Amino acid sequence: MSHAPVMPTEAAPRLEWPAALLPEVEAALARYPVKRSAVLPALWLAQRQWGWLSPSALQLVARTVELPEPEVFGIATFYTMFNLQPVGRYHLQVCMTLSCSLMGADRLFKHLEKRLGIGHGQTTPDGRFTLRKVDALLERLR
């Protein structure tokens, strides 16, 4: 289970897909027999477009796949790769899985914490770096 932020209740400004993205949105909807299945592809398109999933973006996705907003919010919070808060320009993710830990991942993370002055899940005040511990990135740390 991932982070569990609270669903925003205030009205968010209405957002639309940029015209250039519409073909991709349509293609995503066409890949499945039901619209609901396009929820992850639509969330990805939104995150790629705006960098994070703002309440407005979540509402747009909900309209696109014809699901209630709270359900889309519940889906987005289930997956760790969706950013429900803005992230820094560089999103540093350090894999802490045993394979990586055996090869020095903890040391690497501690070094980054010290150098950047931020901890897990935090962003530097200038908005440049977000630091995060993650799992199983499948890189062989040499």
Next chain:
Amino acid sequence: MRGPLLFKDIDTPGLKGIARYRELGGYEALAQTMGHSTPEACIDVVKASGLRGRGGAGFPTGLKWSFVPKQSPKPRYIVCNADESEPGTFKDRELMEKNPHLLIEGMILAGYAIGSHVGYIYLRGEFEYIQRILDAAIAEARQAGLLGDSVFGSGYAFELHTHLGAGAYICGEETALLSSLEGYRGQPRLKPPFPAVEGLYACPTVVNNVETLMAVPPILKHGAAWYRQWGNEKSPGTKVFSVSGPVKRPGNYEVALGTSMKVLIDDLCGGMRDGLELKAIIPGGSSVPMLPASDLDTPLDYESMNAKGTFLGSGGVIVIDDQTCIVDALYNITRFYAHESCGKCTPCREGTFWLSEIFERLLSGKGRMEDIDLLGDIADNILGKSFCALGDAAAMPIQGALKHFRHEFEHLVTHQRSLVNRRKAELAEVRA
């Protein structure tokens, strides 16, 4: 050459493209099959080959395919499990990024065998770049008439799509994967009904791992007997092992099943890094019990691993050195499962949390002797008591470690610190 079959041509430049793939004999199995063999004949060959699922459970692939009802008014689906989320496993990734057409060919053949006209490849969220590689290969295959309304002019229609997850270990479990693909939170479902009967959109569905599907084209092309030249009676064929940890040459190696761990670790990976000795091996991804160094001679096949109380699993071999604290290593694994438990079933959700807490107590030097038995107790109470095997994956490694390395837990309690702990020592050296 890094392996006899799936890795034979893997480093060939340009293999990603359809032209080079076909030069090397690619899509010949498909040409031989479409319009020439019946779906039943395909299933029979795969059954006879003895191919077993490479996703972790080792279930016989042909048998799984035969469970799909022959007469069903509903559409059928073939789904590739490319979630590759088991810690220590990184084989599907290399297979797909270097040889995407082999997966496409395997998917079409598996789809044809079970009477499916649509396939989905479910990729973990981190594999976005592999999605681009696969999408490009799918477009090439469609252009060449290998996908679409009439595969190879046979009149059989087949479409293939990729689907990107978004970071949830549980989505590697097949029923959770199907929930996620349908657009729900990725939570597992109770089995039965099994996916073969009621899977994606409640239709008959086969879920197979990447490596399993990639073994299908060569098997259909050369036959079951040919495939059985590798491995042994119950574990035929080859398997890709991902080796990580402090060995000289970590990486993916394809070997015949039944090859000893010693050959893999000492010969292929060049043994341990200088100054370190082997202490333990996790042979099949972080979900399986570890073996002590004294078991290094054990053959890498399903039965030999079971005889030692562990599993071949996904083939993610994690090598642990003598300077590493076993309790600390287990804590790393346990907190992963505690984080990834989807929260649906109580034994798994609560059990993994309490296991994590006890590890923290032990490692902070405040552990009690009873805590050691408590770990075993909680593990017993998680095992087999949830919808899916995520809880089991957390419990089994603890049982394995208590069996072989109980003295390290006891040392931690009596001395309030680990017998050895390279990680902790290295952490203390980090400067600002």
